[in-house]
Amino acid sequence: MCHWRRVRNTYRLCGHMYDLADEMIQCDDRHCKFSSTHPSTCVPPACTTTCWQYRQFPDQYNPFIDSLCPACTQQGR
Template sequence: MCTRRHVCYIYTKCGHAYAMPEQIIECDRTNCIFSPAHPPHCAGASCKKSCWQYRQPTEQYSPQLPEFCPTCIQNGRR
């Protein structure tokens, strides 16, 4: 099912964190109302019975990178 993903990069050499804009991950399933593959004619009570009506919880993803952040590099830290 379609979901949202929130990525926040953690730079371990300086300790700074940078949150990226939230992404929408589309599933391309016909039974998900948020999917681009969901048929436009599917609506009403029958859609509510057979199709997924809610997004999955937002995925939280925080990769740790063993380097300085872009701002620190721009300011001369290496």
């Protein structure tokens, strides 16, 4: 089912953290209300019992990057 992806980059060399813009991850599950393959004929109340009505809790990614953050790079530290 569809969900948001939330990415927070952590830059090792300066320790700063940056949140990236949330990204919508689409699925093609017909049992997902937000999916493009969800049948238009599937409507409540049936839909509420067979299909996902909510997006899943966001995936969290916390990659560590072996460099300075962009701001610190600009300051030439």
